[in-house]
Amino acid sequence: MAGLERFLADEAATARLGEDLAMALRPGDVLALKGDLGAGKSTLARALIRALADDAGLDVPSPTFTLVQSYETRFPVHHFDLYRLSAAGELDELGFDDALAQGAALVEWPERAETALPDGTLWIELAHQGDGRLAKLSGTGPAFDRATRSLAMRDFLVTAGWGDAGRRFFVGDASARSYEIVSLAGLAPRVLMNSPRLVLGPPVRDGKPYAVIAHTAQSVTAFVAIDHALLAAGVSVPRIHAEDLDQGFLLLEHLGSEGFLGGNGEPIAERYAAAAELLAMMHGKTWPDRMEAAPGIVHDVPPFDREAMLIEADLLVDWYVPMLTGKPASDALVAGYHKEWNAALDRLQGSEYTLMLRDFHSPNIIWRSDRASHDRLGIVDVQDALIGPAAYDVASLAMDARVTISPAIEKQTLDAYIAARHAAGAFDEAAFREAYAIMAAQRNSKILGIFVRLEKRDGKPFYLKHLPRIRDYLRRALAHPALAGLHDFYAAHGLLEERTP
Structure with a gap:
């Protein structure tokens, strides 16, 4: 099982981790939150759900007594608290499988039903460390891979001077690319572009994959080069404020949202x-x-x-x-x-x-x-x-x-x-x-x-x-x-x- 760690210096850093995980979450994912009382699970969960809802003031009560709380966000997310479960089998009675069929699940005290959680669950363990907290992420499969990439995007923002920026989903398309709006107080919002290198797929004709024959762009380098050429020619394309060509991250001018x-x-x-x-x-x-x-x-x-x-x-x-x-x-x-x-x-x-x-x-x-x-x-x-x-x-x-x-x-x-x-x-x-x-x-x-x-x-x-x-x-x-x-x-x-x- 792969893993990585993040030191969280304060509550704001914990909330940013929640946002980072929200940007990676997809329907069908299970995110398991472990940690002692006061370790920051509720802070992280609240930030994650508010980011998915794009509502910083959304009331996110603890589901300790209701056992599960559901939210209609960009896709449904269901917040489970298993502290009062006595056996893993009781998870079925809470409608866990139905919840996953509809959206994603955020689970606190997952150790109470660990054997019932699906393969591919993303595990986050929070523990006190000095004046802050240490977050340990582990798992296998797409959810962990997406979370890892989202944290790399946060690192990219740090290098660009936007490490404290809030992140909100903007738009995805039919490809693997996605876009977020990132914001800092007092500054115009920018667009964070996530453009992973194209997976070419199997050969389909003359030993070549479809994307090679159709000349689909294989990396973000194509965007950057064409953007520069268009801008020089007087076409209004986004100015690029920061770039990581190897990882496929760009911080772009936000041109607006009116269509x-x-x-x-x-x-x-x-x-x-x-x-x-x-x-x-x-x-x-x-x-x-x-x-x-x-x-x-x-x-x-x-x-x-x-x-x-x-x-x-x-x-x-x-x-x-x-x-x-x-x-x-x-x-x-x-x-x-x-x-x-x-x-x-x-x-x-x-x-x-x-x-x-x-x-x-x-x-x-x-x-x-x-x-x-x-x-x-x-x-x-x-x-x-x-x-x-x-x-x-x-x-x-x-x-x-x-x-x-x-x-x-x-x-x-x-x-x-x-x-x-x-x-x-x-x-x-x-x-x-x-x-x-x-x-x-x-x-x-x-x-x-x-x-x-x-x-x-x-x-x-x-x-x-x-x-x-x-x-x-x-x-x-x-x-x-x-x-x-x-x-x-x-x-x-x-x-x-x-x-x-």
Whole structure:
């Protein structure tokens, strides 16, 4: 069993440890708190629960008499006190298994039911040491690994001069990256980015993992290099205040939290148009394919080549088709799919290529109403940028995967981009519209597969609600005359029909 220690000089340090553990906690985790009376278990538990609830004033009474106290935080957390248990078997009567099915469990006096706690439990033992306390963490498995990384993030904050900062969960995404808001009294809040090195996975084609073929960023170095290049070019991306490239930690400027949706959840057309105009500005620049992250550390921006486009499009036949049919895609279907996609990609020959941010859509764009012109748009997700067709990011924006964009708003967005490109100089609008259709079809085919994969492989079913929207986008893209063959193939195999997963 692995272990580590932390000296806690005072109550504030104990509370910070509670916050650090809260940032690492996930549904299904068990955190076992050991220690004598007065060792600080209640202080740590209270800080942990308040951090999960993002409520510094939340009342967190001791569950000594109720035995269990439940809280509706970012996910349910159940606080158990087993002091009055006489046997481990009594844990079942408290609904322990049901609690874990719903969320996480924080257990005081766990030694009363130690044999009943699951493998993978994270153990924290607090003991008096001098004028402070010593915390000993031990365990095996993902919960311990996450706690270890969270404590390393606190160490990173210490080196950055933000060791006393409060930590609150900000946002996660479909990858392993996560973000927190960190705050210190009297200073503007910052964003703590946790970007572990990418786990490549098994080979899937020609001896290479999917991420290598698709050119997914493998470390935070890509973010840093592209962020520097964009900032130098006048694009509003977060300034980097501190970095640890080896561990994948960044302390970033907080650009804000306002997005592209109105109070009713509807897209605000003017903001999409402004984002399209920003893309037009970026596409008028010449971008290098080598960008410096730090002295002597260079990131080579990969190409969005045919191999990458096809491996992404294949997610539809790998995941979406089996969901529809209940069986793997046949060899004949896959062969026909590749034939039509290769014919479509042939038409990109001669298209305009530029720096392509890849996920240029509303979740990754901040609206800053107090700014002017392009500075109103803060871009926060850049690490997977490639050199690829300029039309791709326009398709990503105008067919926003997480927001229902009407044909009218899609047209306004496209019109804003096209008008800005014409105003800047010579622009082949017909070639752009064809490339836009191809890239929109490729992207939405990929997303259909990704959203099913997130449900089937990763246990995230809430992505399936987006499938009808993505199918609608795909139908729009395939309506372009250049994609008639691809449209007919999709239609013949029922890939455009409304289905219930």
